[in-house]
Amino acid sequence: MQYVLDLASDEERASWEHLKLGYTETRGSEPLREAIQQHYQTINLDEIIVSSPGEANFILMNVLLSKGDEVICMAPMYQSLYQVAKDLDCSLSFWKPEEESGNWTYQPSDLKKLITDKTKLIVVNFPHNPTGFCPNIDDYMEIISIARAHGITIFSDEMYRFLSHGNKETLPSMCDVYENSVSLWGAAKTFGLAGLRLGWLTSKNKSLLQKVENFKDYLSICNSATSEILATIGLNNMEHFVQPNLKKITSNINLFSEFHEKHQSFFDFSKPSYGSTAFIKLHIPETTYEFAEKLVKETGIMLLPAETFEYGTSHARIGFGRENFPEVLRIFEDYLVKNYKY
Known part of the structure; x- marks a missing residue:
């Protein structure tokens, strides 16, 4: 924690030293959302909602999906990204990879074959946990084109964002390039600050985010006041x-x-x-x-x-x-x- 605080600006240090441990804003403090906003191309402050990452996933699935909806998920995948949909009695299809001597590849053509008239949601995770796979920009845009052609929402788990090795390109956030998507990012992986328990959803779909905010009132209500300031400092000093x-x-x-x-x-x-x-x-x-x-x-x-x-x-x-x-x-x-x- 001291490493984080040593990077704080005078204003951030003052916020920390005069912090009151009361309720915070449901969507996240304005300084925190401003710190988040700078790492996106098109997202506005009212297109961000902050919570714990697991809570964000749980809420989104509950407000977006209903029994019988068809959901396509990558496989293998972090379990909660499909288990919540499964518990809601959704029908699941899995986008499976090709493997060769430890190399993993997901082909957009294989995803396209899984689309039906009832597909409600596609769940992707780039960089991918557990394989480490990430598509090139052309394949990434092809995934978006497939979803757009069918009016399907994409939920994009981007928890490992910016962790690219050897000058590999970092993909743009899904929410910046596809209007019918929701992106998830947070402090745990990119920043190594898992103990803050903070993540955020970003989307151009403001009505969907409002539903997420309303649902959050039944769970955490708001975020940790201390975590919000520490995350703000981290986001403002990402390098x-x-x-x-x-x-x-x-x-x-x-x-x-x-x-x-x-x-x-x-x-x-x-x-x-x-x-x-x-x-x-x-x-x-x-x-x-x-x-x-x-x-x-x-x-x-x-x-x-x-x-x-x-x-x-x-x-x-x-x-x-x-x-x-x-x-x-x-x-x-x-x-x-x-x-x-x-």
């Missing part, structure tokens, strides 16, 4: 968070790539160009769930098996966002050498 975060993630990816060179027969892996995760395929006699259960019990290392994504039994997600990754990798290697003959 001081993104660059150190990228340096750490890139270093960990390179270490894992070297690890893969030594243990290629154990798993498939290709360096992700975006985000802080990878989805590896394990070549083991048991399921990845069984492997993960033994691993965490014997070493304390946690990885997410494919079963938690409802995507078979052979893959696992690796996260590159922690400072102690080199230490974890050493323990992981000792475990493999001891228990597996690869």
